[in-house]
Amino acid sequence: MSGMRRNRIKWPLSRQRTIQLISAALVNGYIAGFQKGRIFTGGTKAVCVPVLNCYSCPGALGACPIGALQTAVGGVKHHFPFYVLGLLMLFGVLLGRAVCGLLCPFGLVQDLLHKIPSPKVRVPKGLDRPARGIKYVVLLVFVILLPAFAVTETRVTPPYFCQYICPAGTLGGGIPLMLADPALRQLAGWLFNWKVLVLVVIAAASVLIHRPFCRYLCPLGAFYALFNRFSFFQMSLDAHKCVGCGACERVCPMAVEVTKDINSPECIRCGACQTACPTGAIAGPLKKQSPR
Amino acid sequence: MRSKRALRYGLLGLSAALIGVGLLRQEHLEVLGKAVRICLECVGIG
Known part of the structure; x- marks a missing residue:
């Protein structure tokens, strides 16, 4: 554990932060939804956005790809999700995890929470590496296998990830809708309390550890x-x-071994390593290599 | 490097093909149908 750190938000904003804010505003651009406590019902919701952004967020203009994937796999038809999988692959091939580092609103929330002055925790490698595998288990079990095979009497399976885990749905959808609609508030029970607890735990962890939800x-x-x-x-x-000064690896929010594996599956293309590099040896989407 | 590029463009083509098949099967309407209703599970009502 390192000492108390002051991670102030710098002005002017970095390229990463500017892109994150624009992206969050674009995918949640239906401002009237927040005032009315209603969700957007236009045709753009037939298209998945590349980020984890709940389609029940009052501002959401597109569909959540993880929610849509569970709906396709676990819906009445229980079919192979050509459309959603195609979109996810397209985003993956074009952007990779730049989506996480530059576009995802919940990534932005975690980044901002980590700016709160507190002792920061560097998770030991022995724990960090195996724990990173949990997200693949979540994808396989909660998003694909359970919706596909845990069929209920109605033949429609619930979106297990959204229902029991997703903190973005609670933050972007649940809380704003509950605040705006008294009728929904009356329906809230143990499940809502559980989801708020998950959100609070992840938010608290984000203050101490950089992007715990993205990592694990x-x-x-x-x-x-x-x-x-x-x-x-x-x-x-x-x-x-x-x-070989190691400055890049010290600042990497995802604890990537930059000099050994710069395009690691964990790299979110945030550009922190480029900014830290004293010789301009690192190039990426936000910045080209500096001439020597 | 060349194989990486081939894989990249191959996956790009595959993703376009999957989207095309999905559109022909009108899967986008299923996505729309779910996304325009409040997802009670997502917001924690169940």
Whole structure:
């Protein structure tokens, strides 16, 4: 555990933060929804957004890909999800986990929570590495296998990930709708309390650990991680310029071994390593290599 | 490097094909149908 750190928000905002804010505003652009306590019902909701953003968020203009995937797999038809899987693959091949680092509103929330001054925790490698595998289990079990095979009497299976785990749904959908609609508030019971507890635990963990949900639990991050090594958005390290100072690895929010595996499945393309590199040896989507 | 590029474009083509098949099967309407109603499970009502 390192000492108390002050991670102030810098002004002007970094490129990463600017892109994150624009993305959050674009995917949740239906402002009237927050005032009325209703969700958007336009045709753009037939298209999945690349990020984890609940379609029951009053501002959401598109569909959540993880929610849509569970609906396709666990719906009445129980079919192979060509459309949603195709969109997810498209986002994965084009952007990889740049979606997590640059576009995801829940990633932005975790980044901002981590700015709160507190002792910061560096999870030991022996615990961190196996724990990263949990997100693949969440993807396989909660998003695919349970919706596909845990069939109920109605033949429609609930979206297990959304129902029991997803903190983005509670933050973006549950809480704003409950605040705006007294009728919904009356229906809230143990499940809502459970979901708020999950959200609070993840929020508290985000203050101490950088992006714990992205690292250990997010099934969408797990899916995009599969494409990170060959997506169009790649990072590169110029070995001739690298002086091996380790500055990049010290600042990496995802604890990637930058000098050994720069396009690791865990790299979210946030650009922190590029900013920290004293010799400009790292290139990526936000910044090209500096001339020597 | 060349194989990585081939894989990249191959997956891009495959994803476009999957989207096309999904659109022909009108799966986007299923996504729309779910997304325009409040998902009670997602917001914690069940």
